Amino acid sequence: MLIRRRGVLYELVKNRILFLMLLPALLFFLINNYAPMVGIYYAFVRFDFNRSLWNSEFIGLENFRFLWQSGILSKLTVNTLGYNLVFIISSNVLAIVCAVLLSEIQLKWFKKLTQSIMFLPYFVSFVILSVIVYNVFNYESGFLNTTLRSFGLGEADVYNTPWVWILLIPLFYLWKNIGYSMVIYLAAITGISDEYYEAAKIDGANIFQRARYITVPMLKSTFIVLLLFALGSIMKGQFDLFYQLVGNNGILYNTTDILDTYVYRSLKVTFDMGMASAAGLYQSLFGFVLIMVVNTIIRKINEDYALF
Amino acid sequence: MKIKDDKYTGLFKFIAYAVIILTSLACLFPFLLIISASFTDNASIIRDGYHFIPKKFSLEGYNLVLKAPDPVLKAYGVTMTTTVVGTILGLFFITMAGYVLQRKDFKYRNFFSFVIYFTTLFGGGLVPWYMLLTKYLDLVDTYTVLIFPGLMTPFLIILMKNFIRSAVPDEVSESAKIDGANDFKIYYSIVLQLSMPGIATVGLFLALAYWNDWFLSSLFINDPKLYQLQFYLYNIINTIAFITQMGAGSGVSLGGDIPTETTKMAMSLIVTGPILLLYPFVQRYFVKGLTIGAVKG
Numbered sequence A: 001m002l003i004r005r006r007g008v009l010y011e012l013v014k015n016r017i018l019f020l021m022l023l024p025a026l027l028f029f030l031i032n033n034y035a036p037m038v039g040i041y042y043a044f045v046r047f048d049f050n051r052s053l054w055n056s057e058f059i060g061l062e063n064f065r066f067l068w069q070s071g072i073l074s075k076l077t078v079n080t081l082g083y084n085l086v087f088i089i090s091s092n093v094l095a096i097v098c099a100v101l102l103s104e105i106q107l108k109w110f111k112k113l114t115q116s117i118m119f120l121p122y123f124v125s126f127v128i129l130s131v132i133v134y135n136v137f138n139y140e141s142g143f144l145n146t147t148l149r150s151f152g153l154g155e156a157d158v159y160n161t162p163w164v165w166i167l168l169i170p171l172f173y174l175w176k177n178i179g180y181s182m183v184i185y186l187a188a189i190t191g192i193s194d195e196y197y198e199a200a201k202i203d204g205a206n207i208f209q210r211a212r213y214i215t216v217p218m219l220k221s222t223f224i225v226l227l228l229f230a231l232g233s234i235m236k237g238q239f240d241l242f243y244q245l246v247g248n249n250g251i252l253y254n255t256t257d258i259l260d261t262y263v264y265r266s267l268k269v270t271f272d273m274g275m276a277s278a279a280g281l282y283q284s285l286f287g288f289v290l291i292m293v294v295n296t297i298i299r300k301i302n303e304d305y306a307l308f
Numbered sequence B: 001m002k003i004k005d006d007k008y009t010g011l012f013k014f015i016a017y018a019v020i021i022l023t024s025l026a027c028l029f030p031f032l033l034i035i036s037a038s039f040t041d042n043a044s045i046i047r048d049g050y051h052f053i054p055k056k057f058s059l060e061g062y063n064l065v066l067k068a069p070d071p072v073l074k075a076y077g078v079t080m081t082t083t084v085v086g087t088i089l090g091l092f093f094i095t096m097a098g099y100v101l102q103r104k105d106f107k108y109r110n111f112f113s114f115v116i117y118f119t120t121l122f123g124g125g126l127v128p129w130y131m132l133l134t135k136y137l138d139l140v141d142t143y144t145v146l147i148f149p150g151l152m153t154p155f156l157i158i159l160m161k162n163f164i165r166s167a168v169p170d171e172v173s174e175s176a177k178i179d180g181a182n183d184f185k186i187y188y189s190i191v192l193q194l195s196m197p198g199i200a201t202v203g204l205f206l207a208l209a210y211w212n213d214w215f216l217s218s219l220f221i222n223d224p225k226l227y228q229l230q231f232y233l234y235n236i237i238n239t240i241a242f243i244t245q246m247g248a249g250s251g252v253s254l255g256g257d258i259p260t261e262t263t264k265m266a267m268s269l270i271v272t273g274p275i276l277l278l279y280p281f282v283q284r285y286f287v288k289g290l291t292i293g294a295v296k297g
Helices: A008-014 A016-044 A062-069 A072-103 A108-123 A126-137 A143-150 A164-190 A194-202 A207-218 A220-231 A239-246 A250-256 A259-268 A273-301 B002-038 B042-048 B060-067 B070-102 B109-121 B126-136 B143-150 B154-167 B170-178 B183-194 B196-211 B215-220 B229-250 B260-294
Strands: none
Touching: A008 A016, A016 A062, A016 A273, A016 B070, A016 B109, A016 B126, A016 B143, A016 B183, A062 A072, A062 A273, A072 A108, A072 A164, A072 A207, A072 A220, A072 A250, A072 A259, A072 A273, A072 B002, A108 A164, A108 B002, A108 B260, A126 A143, A126 A164, A126 A239, A126 B002, A126 B229, A126 B260, A164 A207, A164 A220, A164 A239, A164 A250, A164 B002, A164 B260, A194 A207, A207 A220, A207 B002, A220 A273, A239 A250, A239 A259, A259 A273, A259 B126, A273 B109, A273 B126, B002 B260, B042 B260, B060 B260, B070 B109, B070 B143, B070 B154, B070 B183, B070 B196, B070 B229, B109 B154, B126 B215, B143 B196, B143 B215, B154 B196, B170 B183, B183 B196, B196 B260, B215 B229, B229 B260
């Protein structure tokens, strides 16, 4: 036999059909994800659309220097990390509360109906969400101001008040995602054996104690898995959410601008490719280092929970 | 003892019902506002604002959209095409990859799984990707650019892999192999049959993402004939906002004759309609998918 029995080539020939079946997926990630990594170089050149990437003038870290010295980078980092932490914690806590409460309700139709309603916002697009937010908060005819006026309480100019959005954006994040997380926790609760509850009942534990000392602790591993999964993408903001709610409303940037929106705006609105590619690369690298550190720490504490 | 326990249970149930009902109402409230507004007289909205029940019933918003339905239908056509083609192609590739990556006798399955997973950890960023697709692959204003980037995600491949692993016992593949079936035949005639619920779930995830996408149009499409439905709506909203602002600034009401607000609401409902109609039937597949996906594998 010409081909070594355990070599790569032998495997390739033996499993050629399996390789062919995997090929479309590999090609997809090669083109869509790996090929663009070459373009990291864009962050280090003076951008010129008419020149090819390798003929562009090399300027080193100049793009980064500007981003750093103008203070944009630190502001974007704080906003991105801050919002994501708030999203992760609030959505998990609220989802656990709702799942625990809903799991104790026996009325089948009520359970099904409310679960469907809470899951519904997950299915509508972010463009619709922007319509909704406008309906509620626009100054002249929004639901909030017409209600305030009818009670003689004055008006709120939400689209010109930056700090309000620190509350509004997480609120609409919850609105969109609470059903999704709740379904996962409900599934975990269904998996808890009835024997625990029976035993607790015999020992005289009331319904609050059963929820607190059986259900909630049993959700710990689901919570940790979801938490770590979310931490993996903590530098990737919810671009659709921020961009559709805030758009190009410069008044609100200080409290609402995240790395994704800044990169997108630099690319499509202000056409500042240098800033866009530098901020984009910073986001990728920072996120990568963060995941590596978090994963190493988790591996030390409990290997079962490590991401990879 | 028994009485005390009942008292606690009653209190707990009361809290449970109260919290769940309030949360559900909060989730439902914005939809009611849109539906109500789309059936309200435009002047009444501008004068009295949005309400749950139309102050003055009117169909002018729908009338305006349906009077010149061509652009909406065109956008519907684009979104339907990308959704159907993208979902079918994506499902084909994802199921094949998922099947191969869970085959225990496939030596490099861990290596290739990591190659796919790694893309969630690190990437080139938006600009290099944008430049590759526009300048080097020349995909501006094509259907390809609306379909290709959404074909698969690492998450969906992993989900599919777990589905197949739990739905198709190894023995089935092995005995089919002994009977002389090749790997593609096994995939095509056995694996696909057995993992239908998983395929439905992943397919719905794909279809939802294609249906709700506006981002790809905003980046890569200049030709209005190729606007996706959501991006078409997005443009209408921005145009209306622009008209109203110009009107307010110059003192001349440019949007006076057009029922601006109700048109927006009617369009929103026309765009979301299919999802709201299909939702009751497809929802359980998402629940099933999330339930299996939540199990670490």
